Amino acid sequence: MSEQEKTEQEKIGKKIIQASELDPKFKYEIIQMHGGEKLLMCFQCGTCTSDCPVARFSDSYRPRQIIRMTQLGLKERVLKSNTLWLCAACFTCTDRCPQGVKVADVIRTLKNIAVEEGYIPPVFKELASSILDTGYAYRIPELRLKKREQLGLPPLPRGNPESLAKLFREMELKKLLEKEGE
Ligand code: SF4
Numbered sequence: 180m181s182e183q184e185k186t187e188q189e190k191i192g193k194k195i196i197q198a199s200e201l202d203p204k205f206k207y208e209i210i211q212m213h214g215g216e217k218l219l220m221c222f223q224c225g226t227c228t229s230d231c232p233v234a235r236f237s238d239s240y241r242p243r244q245i246i247r248m249t250q251l252g253l254k255e256r257v258l259k260s261n262t263l264w265l266c267a268a269c270f271t272c273t274d275r276c277p278q279g280v281k282v283a284d285v286i287r288t289l290k291n292i293a294v295e296e297g298y299i300p301p302v303f304k305e306l307a308s309s310i311l312d313t314g315y316a317y318r319i320p321e322l323r324l325k326k327r328e329q330l331g332l333p334p335l336p337r338g339n340p341e342s343l344a345k346l347f348r349e350m351e352l353k354k355l356l357e358k359e360g361e
């Protein structure tokens with residue numbers, strides 16, 4: 180188990196739950212949202228985790244655990260967890276859940292709330308800033324562009340940051356990127 184994963188386990192899985200960290204309203208907040216309606220139907224069978232392609236390669240990512248923590252109202256722990264962002268949105272969990280819980284949608288909803296509350300992992304902030312500036316998810320170094328030229332490769336298509344900037348402005352995403360979680 181990597182150091183980062185150990186820290187995640189300590190952060191979300193193995194830590195003793197204090198009554199003071201439970202937000203009993205959280206689950207009701209989620210079931211009001213699109214895709215979260217069946218959250219309370221989860222009976223913790225673990226099918227989502229056993230079929231999740233990401234969980235197979237991670238010691239800390241467990242969709243079943245995310246669902247349970249959400250049901251319990253461990254709002255801050257869920258929203259602050261980096262593992263939340265490992266979901267590849269493949270929808271296998273949703274397809275396989277015997278209770279009809281839309282696990283992938285619940286996770287998407289949690290990520291949206293995490294963004295609103297300023298809990299965006301730095302790597303995603305970086306990606307979003309790069310898209311905003313260049314139209315590309317990753318900044319392409321000048322050196323690489325020159326290398327392409329030397330090799331006779333055509334220039335890369337230009338990104339369209341202007342239209343993205345408009346979209347970002349409308350979504351007030353920039354403000355969210357600057358927001359820091361408490
Ligand atoms: S498969 Fe469905 S019922 Fe089973 S643990 Fe996952 S969310 Fe809960």
Ligand code: SF4
Nearest residue numbers: 231266267269270272
């Ligand atoms: S949607 Fe996310 S949680 Fe569900 S199976 Fe795919 S990677 Fe796992």
